[in-house]
Amino acid sequence: MKRIESIKNPKVKEWRKLHKRKDRDLTGTFFIEGFHLVEEGLKDKEMVNEIIITEEVSIPQHWKLDGINLTFVTTEIMKVISETETPQGIAAVCKQKLAVHPLNWSKTLMIDAIQDPGNLGTLIRTADAAGIDGVLLGDGTVDVYNGKTIRASQGSIFHIPIMKGAIGKWLPSFSERKVPVYGTALEGGEPFNKIKSSKDFALIVGNEGSGVQQDLLKNTAANLYIPIYGEAESLNVAIAAGILLYHLRE
Known part of the structure; x- marks a missing residue:
């Protein structure tokens, strides 16, 4: 002492x-x-x-x-x-304690260049609540150990495995295991509720301004969007991820 x-x-x-x-x-x-x-x-x-x-x-x-x-x-x-x-x-x-690889995760959230630490913390908290196996932080994502990220996670950074890495590098491993990877995009996307829930899946959510990178969207099983019924321009990325994760999981 x-x-x-x-x-x-x-x-x-x-x-x-x-x-x-x-x-x-x-x-x-x-x-x-x-x-x-x-x-x-x-x-x-x-x-x-x-x-x-x-x-x-x-x-x-x-x-x-x-x-x-x-x-x-x-x-x-x-x-x-x-x-x-x-x-x-x-x-x-x-x-600091980061996971080594996501190869044994059956339900994965992949985050592509999220910039706001509050959004990242909320995404991690949401993934934890939805029973997701792990979170992969893609290149350009804000630091998971930022104070605002930690506080927004409400402690979920201690509950769920998190790793850093290039998302594109890991996409082939999901294909090899026949785990469908879903992107998020308005253009060329389809309504999320047309996709059936499953035991295994991976979801990519993207940057607050530019969304998921095009080279990633070209290598997904499908790209999903959430219909907007009111006058809002868009949904917050963490809110959107919550809707999608709960829909996709069995």
């Missing part, structure tokens, strides 16, 4: 650096804050390197912290290292 009282302490600088992607990648760690996220992280204790807490906060009795470093800090330090306006007084440093 440690205690830090100065904002000039080197550890404080290290924690603040984790708000930048280059430092997260360099250290292989990321920063989370708030009771809910820390509790979700503790479900896989090997991922949690260190818990940071203010003296005014009580740790829930059911948390098992054996072998985990615990550091007490002042309220001022917690505000300095926090990204939220009203810190809950507890945070943690966790290890």
